[in-house]
Amino acid sequence: MKIFSAEFIRGAEARKDYPPTHVPEIAFAGRSNVGKSSMINSLLSRKNLVRTSKTPGLTRKINFFFINNSFIFVDLPGYGYASVPMDVRRSWAPMVNTYLTERKQLAGVVVIVDSRREPTELDENLIKFLQFRGFPFVVALSKADKIGHSERMTLMKATSERWGPETPVEFFSSVTGLGRKEIWSHIIELSDKWRSKPHNKGKFTINSDV
Ligand SMILES: Nc1nc2c(ncn2[C@@H]2O[C@H](COP(=O)(O)OP(=O)(O)OP(=O)(O)O)[C@@H](O)[C@H]2O)c(=O)[nH]1
Numbered sequence: 001m002k003i004f005s006a007e008f009i010r011g012a013e014a015r016k017d018y019p020p021t022h023v024p025e026i027a028f029a030g031r032s033n034v035g036k037s038s039m040i041n042s043l044l045s046r047k048n049l050v051r052t053s054k055t056p057g058l059t060r061k062i063n064f065f066f067i068n069n070s071f072i073f074v075d076l077p078g079y080g081y082a083s084v085p086m087d088v089r090r091s092w093a094p095m096v097n098t099y100l101t102e103r104k105q106l107a108g109v110v111v112i113v114d115s116r117r118e119p120t121e122l123d124e125n126l127i128k129f130l131q132f133r134g135f136p137f138v139v140a141l142s143k144a145d146k147i148g149h150s151e152r153m154t155l156m157k158a159t160s161e162r163w164g165p166e167t168p169v170e171f172f173s174s175v176t177g178l179g180r181k182e183i184w185s186h187i188i189e190l191s192d193k194w195r196s197k198p199h200n201k202g203k204f205t206i207n208s209d210v
């Protein structure tokens with residue numbers, strides 16, 4: 001995918017602050033520190049469009065990025081990191097739930113799970129929630145540069161058994177670029193699917209206030 005424009009629109013906490021756009025949105029969700037923001041930078045070949053950090057809990061708002069004037073990437077705050085203060089963690093769940101449940105522009109979710117760790121209960125809950133709602137998503141196993149080839153094969157099999165063969169799973173590394181092409185093809189497919197729904201046809205205009 002050739003990226004000719006990628007810009008930060010705004011960070012939102014409440015629904016009223018979401019941008020009034022009508023283009024497909026791809027959200028990146030997962031545990032704090034799993035590499036969501038790094039993944040967005042890597043997919044867009046931008047080093048610092050999105051801030052990343054060694055310290056978990058950096059992304060605290062729902063951040064919207066406008067790509068190629070035709071779709072939006074949504075960087076969600078991460079969940080479930082013990083060192084993030086409790087009051088901050090408590091405010092994240094309703095913020096993310098509201099977005100995932102109510103945003104009509106949401107075309108699909110990239111669920112990011114650390115390839116070196118067992119999925120947590122919160123990862124499981126997110127995936128069950130998406131499966132229950134019949135919502136399209138893809139699982140990205142992040143930081144795959146940290147694990148070897150044979151480990152990847154075992155993990156792919158275990159992941160497919162865990163979440164079912166119909167769940168697409170890809171390895172990803174923001175360091176080596178592994179999985180970029182595959183994740184991009186899922187993103188394009190998800191956006192196209194959203195655009196082809198009868199109630200979205202012809203509606204994907206870009207509001208000039210943005
Ligand atoms: N080795 C390796 N490190 C990575 C990769 N992706 C991210 N990291 C590192 O992991 C840390 C967290 O990355 P972020 O992208 O800020 O993670 P995040 O999921 O956005 O975190 P929150 O905003 O806290 O939810 C940083 O130190 C990154 O450099 C990767 O693919 N490989």
Ligand SMILES: [Mg+2]
Nearest residue numbers: 036037058059
């Ligand atoms: Mg982040």
